[in-house]
Amino acid sequence: MFALVDCNNFYVSCERVFRPDLNGQPVVVLSNNDGCAIARSNEAKALGIPMGAPAFEYEELFKKHQVKVFSANFALYGDMSQRVMQLLSEYCDEMEIYSIDEAFLNLQGFNDAQLADLGKILRRRILKCTGIPISIGIAPTKALAKIANRIAKKFPIETGSTHIINSEEKRIKALKWTKAEDVWGIGGAHAQRLKKIGVSNALQFTQLSDEYVRKQMSIVGLRLKHDLQGIPTLKIDEVKDKKNIATTRSFDGNFTELHQLEERVSNFAVSCAEKLRRQNDCCNTMMVFLHTNGHRDDLPQYSKNILIKLPFPTNSAIELSRFALDALGKIFKPGYHYKKAGVIVMDLSPDKHEQIKLFENRNPKHIPLMAAMDKMNARFGQQKLRLAKQASGRIWRMKQEQLSPGYTTRLSDIITVKS
DNA sequence: TCTGGGGTCCTAGGACCC
DNA sequence: TCTGGGGTCCTAGGACCC
Numbered sequence: 322m323f324a325l326v327d328c329n330n331f332y333v334s335c336e337r338v339f340r341p342d343l344n345g346q347p348v349v350v351l352s353n354n355d356g357c358a359i360a361r362s363n364e365a366k367a368l369g370i371p372m373g374a375p376a377f378e379y380e381e382l383f384k385k386h387q388v389k390v391f392s393a394n395f396a397l398y399g400d401m402s403q404r405v406m407q408l409l410s411e412y413c414d415e416m417e418i419y420s421i422d423e424a425f426l427n428l429q430g431f432n433d434a435q436l437a438d439l440g441k442i443l444r445r446r447i448l449k450c451t452g453i454p455i456s457i458g459i460a461p462t463k464a465l466a467k468i469a470n471r472i473a474k475k476f477p478i479e480t481g482s483t484h485i486i487n488s489e490e491k492r493i494k495a496l497k498w499t500k501a502e503d504v505w506g507i508g509g510a511h512a513q514r515l516k517k518i519g520v521s522n523a524l525q526f527t528q529l530s531d532e533y534v535r536k537q538m539s540i541v542g543l544r545l546k547h548d549l550q551g552i553p554t555l556k557i558d559e560v561k562d563k564k565n566i567a568t569t570r571s572f573d574g575n576f577t578e579l580h581q582l583e584e585r586v587s588n589f590a591v592s593c594a595e596k597l598r599r600q601n602d603c604c605n606t607m608m609v610f611l612h613t614n615g616h617r618d619d620l621p622q623y624s625k626n627i628l629i630k631l632p633f634p635t636n637s638a639i640e641l642s643r644f645a646l647d648a649l650g651k652i653f654k655p656g657y658h659y660k661k662a663g664v665i666v667m668d669l670s671p672d673k674h675e676q677i678k679l680f681e682n683r684n685p686k687h688i689p690l691m692a693a694m695d696k697m698n699a700r701f702g703q704q705k706l707r708l709a710k711q712a713s714g715r716i717w718r719m720k721q722e723q724l725s726p727g728y729t730t731r732l733s734d735i736i737t738v739k740s
Numbered sequence: 741t742c743t744g745g746g747g748t749c750c751t752a753g754g755a756c757c758c
Numbered sequence: 759t760c761t762g763g764g765g766t767c768c769t770a771g772g773a774c775c776c
Contacts, residue, residue: 351744352743352744352745353744353745354742354744355742356742356743356744357743357744359744373743374743375742375743376742376743377743378742378743380742393744539749539750539751540749540750541749541750563747564747564748565746565747565748566746566747567745567746567747568745568746569745569746570745571743571744571745573742574741615743616742616743661744720742
């Protein structure tokens with residue numbers, strides 16, 4: 322059996338841990354730049370605020386219903402996530418951290434009685450130790466555990482936020498209840514095609530022929546079908562190192578000058594370099610892109626990306642910044658209002674056994690230099706030590722008007738409890 | 741005025757190799 | 759008229775996830 326543990330309205334729940342006055346209130350958390358709603362409390366969902374709602378379009382509604390609005394505090398959410406995952410890992414030998422707020426547990430070896438209790442135990446423990454409410458779905462396969470979790474979330478009172486699919490009868494009932502487009506792995510495009518042939522729920526999907534599913538949805542869809550039939554097909558994946566690493570941002574406003582973009586792109590490259598060093602990788606290829614604001618049809622549009630094969634693998638901030646700026650120079654065109662840019666590093670290879678190249682090699686002095694830089698920035702704060710090209714953060718501005726304190730990540734923000 | 745930021749996997753087709 | 763039979767690698771595009 323597998324469990325899928327999912328934190329309820331995770332980012333909102335993180336904010337509520339340190340602001341219990343927000344319980345029962347409509348709360349939303351916005352994306353970077355305070356752009357869109359990326360998390361909503363149940364009360365906010367009930368007001369009709371959809372996922373991805375642009376904040377400016379909903380300003381009136383927020384005001385009218387006194388919705389509490391937060392800027393994304395990813396440092397806080399990442400830290401809270403680690404605490405939840407740490408606790409979960411105590412309950413099973415094998416676990417897959419599927420996203421910042423979800424994990425699959427392999428429950429091999431648990432007997433029926435233990436399974437029946439597990440959900441309640443987990444829920445109580447995580448709530449007590451972190452303040453985060455969770456829902457648990459338990460089933461013979463991962464895809465079914467996903468569905469069980471959905472049921473637990475939808476009917477918290479009836480299920481106690483934990484649901485088990487452990488009989489054929491329950492499986493059929495759950496699949497019948499689940500709309501095709503709500504199945505994990507069936508997105509908008511496939512749901513539409515399925516609707517056309519009269520498939521509207523998960524059960525009907527599992528009754529399609531293997532050949533049809535394979536043809537329309539490739540091997541991915543076929544695996545999903547089998548998993549939903551109760552044949553364990555999807556396995557627990559241990560967390561692997563990333564294959565691509567990206568740092569991209571929209572700007573608060575438009576940039577027209579090359580030097581403005583250079584400062585941002587340099588920062589993105591430095592950030593990618595840090596992430597590479599954290600997983601002990603170098604990159605061999607880099608992509609730099611920029612584009613104008615696609616939502617503005619009154620302005621000329623331009624969008625371009627460029628793929629650079631590096632002459633040698635590296636994770637040096639200095640080298641990656643230089644390559645990124647070279648690349649940027651090749652795709653920048655004056656006369657446009659730029660809204661977004663980014664750096665993506667790919668084709669990663671381990672830091673250790675790097676191949677010596679014939680003509681050009683990474684500067685070996687950068688290795689101790691970067692180690693020192695990481696150490697200093699870890700101790701004195703992000704970007705205390707930076708490249709000149711990264712400038713002072715003058716241009717770098719992200720709209721973050723409702724940012725909560727770094728309750729668990731910054732000493733000065735720790736809350737005081739008077740007793 | 742304002743509209744996020746990450747990731748993964750699969751497939752088909754083209755270019756190339758012997 | 760007829761013109762082999764394997765491969766690999768890369769890329770773009772499409773689909774999906776949170």
